[in-house]
Amino acid sequence: MRMIHVSYxxxxxxxxxxxxxxxxxxxxxxxxxxxxIVVGVLGLVRF
Structure with a gap:
């Protein structure tokens, strides 16, 4: 499964x-x- 890097x-x-x-x-x-909301969720998932 390929993950998209959040910074991109x-x-x-x-x-x-x-x-x-x-x-x-x-x-x-x-x-x-x-x-x-999307940026917040992505920030939480990152950690």
Missing amino acids: LEPVLALVAGILILIQPRTLNYVVAIYL
């Missing part, structure tokens, strides 16, 4: 979040909330 995943998530915010600014709260 965070910038990709940030880019996707930024693009979504540019496309639909009304979804800013949801995009930020989902991003923070």
Whole structure:
């Protein structure tokens, strides 16, 4: 099973979040909330 290194995943998530915010600014709260949850979970899984 191949694991994705978390340090590569965070910038990709940030880019996707930024693009979504540019496309639909009304979804800013949801995009930020989902991003923070994902980064938090990945940070906990790392340790």
